[in-house]
Amino acid sequence: MSRTHAEQAELALLLEVAGTPKPGNVDRHRDHEDLRFEHFLAGSVGAGEGLRAAAAGEPVGEAFETAVAGMAEQEGGNTQFGCLLLLVPLVRAAGAGELTRDGVREVCEATTVADAAGFYRAFEHVDVALADPPAELDELDARRGSDAVPALERDGVTLYDVMVHSESDGNAAEWTNGFPRAFREADRILDGDGPVLDRASRAFLRLLAEEEDGFVRQQSGPEAAREATRRAQACLDGEEDPERVAEEFVERGINPGTTADITCASLYVALERGLSV
Numbered sequence: 001m002s003r004t005h006a007e008q009a010e011l012a013l014l015l016e017v018a019g020t021p022k023p024g025n026v027d028r029h030r031d032h033e034d035l036r037f038e039h040f041l042a043g044s045v046g047a048g049e050g051l052r053a054a055a056a057g058e059p060v061g062e063a064f065e066t067a068v069a070g071m072a073e074q075e076g077g078n079t080q081f082g083c084l085l086l087l088v089p090l091v092r093a094a095g096a097g098e099l100t101r102d103g104v105r106e107v108c109e110a111t112t113v114a115d116a117a118g119f120y121r122a123f124e125h126v127d128v129a130l131a132d133p134p135a136e137l138d139e140l141d142a143r144r145g146s147d148a149v150p151a152l153e154r155d156g157v158t159l160y161d162v163m164v165h166s167e168s169d170g171n172a173a174e175w176t177n178g179f180p181r182a183f184r185e186a187d188r189i190l191d192g193d194g195p196v197l198d199r200a201s202r203a204f205l206r207l208l209a210e211e212e213d214g215f216v217r218q219q220s221g222p223e224a225a226r227e228a229t230r231r232a233q234a235c236l237d238g239e240e241d242p243e244r245v246a247e248e249f250v251e252r253g254i255n256p257g258t259t260a261d262i263t264c265a266s267l268y269v270a271l272e273r274g275l276s277v
Helices: 005-018 037-046 048-055 060-071 081-095 101-107 115-122 135-140 144-155 159-163 169-174 181-191 196-210 213-221 222-236 240-253 256-272
Strands: none
Touching: 005 037, 005 048, 005 196, 005 256, 037 048, 037 060, 037 101, 037 144, 048 081, 060 081, 060 115, 060 181, 081 101, 081 169, 081 222, 081 256, 101 159, 115 144, 115 159, 135 159, 159 169, 159 181, 169 256, 181 256, 196 222, 196 256, 213 256, 222 240
């Protein structure tokens, strides 16, 4: 029996965190001080109800909030908020039989004000590190949670609009451009060889080497973001040991979280396109 779309998404969450080494991220060899491998496993399972809702065609914002609420039912806090933000529209598109860039673009562009409200309510289930918005967008600061919903409704702001306002973030850029990095990396994962967890690790390094990580830039500064990209390429070129870089980045708190999110989305697309596990 083949897996459902939601089960494929849960598997993608599990494969992403189990891939190693992923410099700076929790993996099966490394924990953070207050966020451990086991929390990610529990978060993956907890997200299932929301992923099933997305596959069944439920509204994107509602499915996302349900997934985040379920993910948060473990002791570590925010494990996979960004992964779910990418997975929910992909799963929705797959459930409609259109897991293509055009198909997922259509899902994203069709989101509503109610979807934006669901996205904002999701922030009430877990702490998410965000940069301060521009002063003119203070009313739409996602950290306000449901308190921002009246402003969304007054201004007619859809979830797609929210992502357009946030395009400097790597995940939002995927949303507004038809998930180019996720689909491209999925093809490379499929073309690769060896165990899937090794392919997941290589995918992470490739994605990080190609583009600076927005979460690193936000949390650790632009020089750290440039360093992470430079050293990921050095790992791919055999000039550095990725295990050593992984240990160092964990110690220094350099966490390429956006790259992990896109790795997860890539794994999901690859699974739906025939990646065998």
